Amino acid sequence: MNHLPLIIKREYLNKVRNKAFIIMTVLSPVIMIILVSVVAYLSQLNNDKVRVITVLDESGFLENAFENSDKTSYNVLSGMHLTDAQTLTKEAKSYGLLHIESFSNLEEASNHVKFYSEESPSLSLISDIEEKLEKAFTSRNLKNKGVNVDTINAARVKINMAQESFEGEKTSKIDSVVKLIFGGAAGYLLFMFIIIYGNMIMRSVIEEKTSRIIEVIISSVKPVQLMLGKIIGTSLAGITQFVIWLILGSILITVVSFVFGIEVQTPQQQMVVQSVASSEINTQVQNVMEAFYNLPITNLIVAFVLFFVGGYLLYSSLYAAIGAAVDNETDTQQFMLPIIMPLILAVYIGVFTVIEDPHGTVSTIFSYIPLTSPVVMLMRIPFGVPIWQQLISLVILLASFTFTVWFAAKIYRVGILMYGKKPSYKELIKWIKY
Amino acid sequence: MTNLLEVNNVSKKFGTFTALNNVSLAVPNGSIFGLLGPNGAGKTTLIRVINQITMPDTGEVFLDGETLQEKHIRDIGYLPEERGLYKSMKVGEQALYLAQLKGLSKTEARQRLKYWFDRLEIGDWWNKKIQELSKGMAQKVQFVVTVLHEPKLLIFDEPFSGFDPINANLIKDEILHLREKGATVIFSTHRMESVEELCDDIALINKSNKILDGKLTEVKRQYKSNTFEVGLRTEDNVKLEQELAEKFSISKAYFKTLDNELKLNIKLKDMDKPNDLLSYLTTKSEVSHFVELIPSVNDIFIQTVKNNN
Numbered sequence: 193m194n195h196l197p198l199i200i201k202r203e204y205l206n207k208v209r210n211k212a213f214i215i216m217t218v219l220s221p222v223i224m225i226i227l228v229s230v231v232a233y234l235s236q237l238n239n240d241k242v243r244v245i246t247v248l249d250e251s252g253f254l255e256n257a258f259e260n261s262d263k264t265s266y267n268v269l270s271g272m273h274l275t276d277a278q279t280l281t282k283e284a285k286s287y288g289l290l291h292i293e294s295f296s297n298l299e300e301a302s303n304h305v306k307f308y309s310e311e312s313p314s315l316s317l318i319s320d321i322e323e324k325l326e327k328a329f330t331s332r333n334l335k336n337k338g339v340n341v342d343t344i345n346a347a348r349v350k351i352n353m354a355q356e357s358f359e360g361e362k363t364s365k366i367d368s369v370v371k372l373i374f375g376g377a378a379g380y381l382l383f384m385f386i387i388i389y390g391n392m393i394m395r396s397v398i399e400e401k402t403s404r405i406i407e408v409i410i411s412s413v414k415p416v417q418l419m420l421g422k423i424i425g426t427s428l429a430g431i432t433q434f435v436i437w438l439i440l441g442s443i444l445i446t447v448v449s450f451v452f453g454i455e456v457q458t459p460q461q462q463m464v465v466q467s468v469a470s471s472e473i474n475t476q477v478q479n480v481m482e483a484f485y486n487l488p489i490t491n492l493i494v495a496f497v498l499f500f501v502g503g504y505l506l507y508s509s510l511y512a513a514i515g516a517a518v519d520n521e522t523d524t525q526q527f528m529l530p531i532i533m534p535l536i537l538a539v540y541i542g543v544f545t546v547i548e549d550p551h552g553t554v555s556t557i558f559s560y561i562p563l564t565s566p567v568v569m570l571m572r573i574p575f576g577v578p579i580w581q582q583l584i585s586l587v588i589l590l591a592s593f594t595f596t597v598w599f600a601a602k603i604y605r606v607g608i609l610m611y612g613k614k615p616s617y618k619e620l621i622k623w624i625k626y
Numbered sequence: 627m628t629n630l631l632e633v634n635n636v637s638k639k640f641g642t643f644t645a646l647n648n649v650s651l652a653v654p655n656g657s658i659f660g661l662l663g664p665n666g667a668g669k670t671t672l673i674r675v676i677n678q679i680t681m682p683d684t685g686e687v688f689l690d691g692e693t694l695q696e697k698h699i700r701d702i703g704y705l706p707e708e709r710g711l712y713k714s715m716k717v718g719e720q721a722l723y724l725a726q727l728k729g730l731s732k733t734e735a736r737q738r739l740k741y742w743f744d745r746l747e748i749g750d751w752w753n754k755k756i757q758e759l760s761k762g763m764a765q766k767v768q769f770v771v772t773v774l775h776e777p778k779l780l781i782f783d784e785p786f787s788g789f790d791p792i793n794a795n796l797i798k799d800e801i802l803h804l805r806e807k808g809a810t811v812i813f814s815t816h817r818m819e820s821v822e823e824l825c826d827d828i829a830l831i832n833k834s835n836k837i838l839d840g841k842l843t844e845v846k847r848q849y850k851s852n853t854f855e856v857g858l859r860t861e862d863n864v865k866l867e868q869e870l871a872e873k874f875s876i877s878k879a880y881f882k883t884l885d886n887e888l889k890l891n892i893k894l895k896d897m898d899k900p901n902d903l904l905s906y907l908t909t910k911s912e913v914s915h916f917v918e919l920i921p922s923v924n925d926i927f928i929q930t931v932k933n934n935n
Binding site: 195198199202206210399400403404405407408409410411412413609622 | 641674677678679699702704706708709710711712713714715723724726727728768771
């Protein structure tokens with residue numbers, strides 16, 4: 193008798209109808225949006241403030257070197273003593289005082305410049321001022337040595353290297369960023385999904401044990417069926433929740449940004465904008481679109497589905513086995529570590545190694561190891577992974593998934609009927625032989 | 627088919643621990659079969675083997691003449707000792723789900739549930755959640771779920787625990803009613819008075835081994851010691867006791883009567899006939915009480931287990 197659909201239906205309805213689940217589904221995006229809005233609003237507040245910096249230039253080298261910008265305005269003083277300038281700066285509640293002593297040897301300029309302020313200034317401000325000073329002093333120095341600055345500027349050559357693979361695929365810096373975002377998003381999504389819904393599966397197995405219904409159920413259905421039904425039912429509930437979050441989230445973002453006029457940006461968008469800002473601005477949109485079309489879209493989607501499902505099932509069967517092995521949630525800790533470790537490792541490798549060297553040894557090896565391969569491979573694929581590598585990884589994943597389900601089912605079969613003491617790893621191994 | 631269930635030489639080990647050692651049983655069709663034994667004797671393991679929850683290492687189980695297989699799940703109704711229901715699920719929904727797991731269609735399950743809920747007067751609970759019910763109420767739901775698919779074999783492990791006397795009686799009547807309708811019942815309990823009252827056959831398991839089984843009457847016959855409990859009215863109790871002690875092996879008996887009679891247990895030799903004893907006693911005194919001592923299940927249980935240990 194195949195009861196799988198029945199079990200899936202019950203698990204799904206039970207999860208979806210659960211009050212906590214409904215509240216979480218509705219509230220999470222709202223809370224997220226509120227948080228993001230608050231952060232966005234605050235950072236905007238901060239940005240609106242114009243910093244005033246007083247400049248006391250006794251050297252006379254720096255006429256017109258300081259132009260006011262949106263965020264900083266410069267108040268140039270002259271014919272004043274340093275102490276007076278300091279008092280003045282403090283009284284005017286300006287951000288700080290830049291003091292340049294009177295000196296003659298431009299090469300030693302560094303020794304004659306000082307910045308005074310109430311609080312320690314931000315790194316970006318300091319480097320900004322330093323850059324301005326360097327530019328002014330350098331051009332002055334060049335002029336002193338009889339070099340024409342205009343000639344140098346005219347002679348400057350700018351390079352923005354075009355990249356192309358041997359197969360003729362064009363790539364660019366933006367390409368890499370876009371790839372990173374896609375790979376990263378896919379990897380993170382899987383990571384989050386496993387953590388949230390794996391735990392949910394575990395809890396629902398424990399619930400069956402604590403409510404003691406398990407023996408009634410198990411006299412009607414095979415434990416493997418019950419376990420798979422649980423995993424699939426909970427996953428469907430998870431997908432439902434994710435889809436609702438996506439829809440609700442995008443509606444809310446639209447509404448919020450419309451009502452408050454705040455530009456809500458995700459970190460990823462900011463990354464794109466930043467990287468784009470450093471390259472040529474007029475072609476940014478075109479470049480991003482191009483980068484997007486350059487992605488191996490079909491491969492990405494197919495691989496995403498396969499690795500997502502494979503990886504999720506692999507982990508969730510482990511979660512189910514843990515749930516079956518213990519009596520209550522507090523006892524799960526000792527078994528959680530071996531599950532969480534490879535997951536975190538996978539994300540770290542994805543974030544640090546894959547970005548640096550998507551086809552290096554470390555990235556490649558970890559995209560074969562089943563517990564890390566779903567996350568790492570999903571992050572690698574946008575950079576172009578040969579199909580045969582993907583296939584090998586997938587085969588390994590499926591094989592280990594089959595093994596894990598078998599293994600988990602063994603533990604599950606024995607564990608669900610065991611009450612009382614918390615089992616050790618040694619006992620778990622023994623259970624497999626029962 | 628005389629035996630609905632036959633268990634042949636079933637053994638089960640968990641690691642080094644032997645839970646069942648070469649156990650064989652036969653449960654006659656239409657009987658109420660008492661499965662007895664001290665705690666940890668292996669009863670639950672045996673029941674789990676019959677329910678195909680645990681696979682035996684060796685040995686076979688036959689249900690209705692066929693080797694036990696997956697399709698037999700719907701022929702068995704099992705009320706485990708460790709029982710429970712999904713706490714946050716509604717009574718009706720839950721009962722429907724469990725009935726469907728046993729292979730009933732939804733409409734059929736709904737009809738039967740209505741019948742049973744009315745019969746046990748729990749129809750109002752359909753939309754209540756289990757966590758809103760008392761333990762006894764939940765037990766009733768559990769009972770209905772167990773018998774709903776009209777299985778040939780019903781297995782009850784401590785069915786009366788958690789019930790008040792009225793409800794326990796109600797459930798007892800339902801079990802007897804089900805037997806009348808043709809079901810066979812395996813009944814595992816530590817309450818010997820209900821074994822005495824309900825069971826036709828018993829089996830006693832101790833330390834993974836079956837140490838006794840058979841018809842309850844046969845077992846009792848086997849265990850009776852040809853001892854009679856007598857009450858004798860006479861003028862001199864002490865003198866009569868001495869006289870009898872010379873002829874028979876006697877001991878003091880304790881039972882309640884109106885007068886101060888001489889109360890004795892008199893054990894006869896295997897050859898001796900009760901009538902001879904009675905006629906002898908009538909010549910010596912006025913016999914007010916004469917009963918053959920039949921061992922209770924309780925006595926047999928304690929005696930056998932003690933001897934076995």
